[in-house]
Amino acid sequence: MTPVTKPLDIGHGVGLRREHFERVLAAPTRVDWFEVISENFMVDGGRPLDILMRVRRDYPVVMHGVSLSIGSTDPLDMDYLDRLRRLADRVEAAWVSDHLCWTGVGGRNAHDLLPMPYSEEALEHVVSRVLRVQEKLGRRIALENPSSYLTFAASSISESEFLAAVAERADCGILLDVNNVYVSSVNHRIDPVAYMDKIPRDRVWQFHLAGHSDHGKYLLDTHDHPVPDPVWDLYRHAVGRFGTVPTLVEWDARIPAWEVLEAESLQARSLRDKVVAEKLQDQANGAS
């Protein structure tokens, strides 16, 4: 396993979606890298796989999965892990991530990111599985905080404490989804800044930014809107706390024209540069 704790800062990326395949291959873009949903490319052949390999010639590729089901009480799916590893090796993935969640039980799959109780029992369970997954994949993975719509009576610690403990005990990375922090903070009336401040600085490998929908009594993580202002504000805090971490804009439904998505990524870059410059200025002022 590689001894690197944190991957290199590869800049600003976006999700590779089929609506943009032709544009991305036709001419250079202003994004630095692409993230793919791993499962969409864990197939035998055909166009998507071919596109991915062509994109990989020009850009780093990060693999983001949705089927690891790290929190399930079902056994780990070895066929899945074999195929995941083959794809990761083939595209030389910059890193591989999935979610702190479970997706099914009793052999059935909801294909959704279902929430975990944050209990000591669940913590031990997840840590032992992350260790086995990393062994099987021959690399560390990063786990993302999901958006959630409920909390369990069995939870004895907060989600951010749980995620931090998993990362420390299993020696894995964290994909901090800033939009998910915001969505969950509204849904559970928690302080999103306090949430982030519980996440260890050196464990965050990547940020996600995205939009969501307001359903009145709760926010739903839909990835079908531009990044809204409260999420940009939280991103400022994230950059202030975690520094220059590779950042991805996710947009999965009502997918806009390429230029709109690219502009969203450029906005993230300029906001980050601004926060970093302000921080340097503050340090310079403090030193003088």
Added chain:
Amino acid sequence: MTRGEQGSGSDSPDLRRIQELFWALIAAPQGVRPGMAELRASGQMAAGDLSFMIRGDDRLAPEDRLDVYANMYFYRLRDSLAEDFPKVAAIIGGASFHNLITDYLLAHPSRHWSLRYLGVPFAAFLASHDLSRSFPFLADLARLEWARIEMFDAADAEVLTREAAAAAGPDLHLALVPATTLLPLEWNVAPIWRRLEHAASHDDGGGSNSAAVTGDAQEEFAAPLSVDRPEQQKTSILVWRQGFAVYHRTLPPTESHCLELALRDGVSLPDLCEILMGGEAGPDTQVAMQTVAGLLGRWLQDGLVVKPGFGSS
């Protein structure tokens, strides 16, 4: 997520029980509360609300919070199947498709890590579903839609060119590319597939999949499309991928028979001639050779024949 009233966890169900109950309730076809009533009736759940497992607040009760997941579960899977079987959905209309998928997911919940395989038993399920009484050709249409999905991401292969085939001469052993399949159907669904494809490509397609993640109760269902019933006629359809495009065409019986043999174990050109001459009213050698040459020309043009030795190293 620090809260005033943190649960001690001591009275809570363990992780396995939480996940099993969570699953039973999000997959319950009528929603979380009716699902709870059923579990209580069968003695699998004690009386009372879900607060022993899920915290509620002044905005949403525990059951309402779980309902968010129940909606996402159903709508994601339904919309994925609607993408896989758009023509079946168009014929029966949105409301019937919705109910069909409710039945389908009860019988065939996803058991694969990839959503890609959710539709594997769909055509067979449809064949035994009540809907097939009104639409007896529907299962065959589903078979065609599914075969096209299967071919879309089937393994790549290097295709035999005309020049290489000519150079190989009569010794050529024919094997077909992996992205090839033959569908024996009871109904001639190719014309209806084409009409629906034409209709869909002239539709602006606006507003699709917007209900996917919202589970919007106000959703308007598409009306059924009125179409002429296809002919009940044994039909063999070849579905294949050439480059990255998926095609299908209806086969004459002779070609279907020859391709079936080529698909099974591969076949040589002289073997094909002999097979053609085998029937009682079989053609003579000359005609059989011409027929085989014609078939081979078409197969090469369609990119169906794999380059010998490909993938065997």
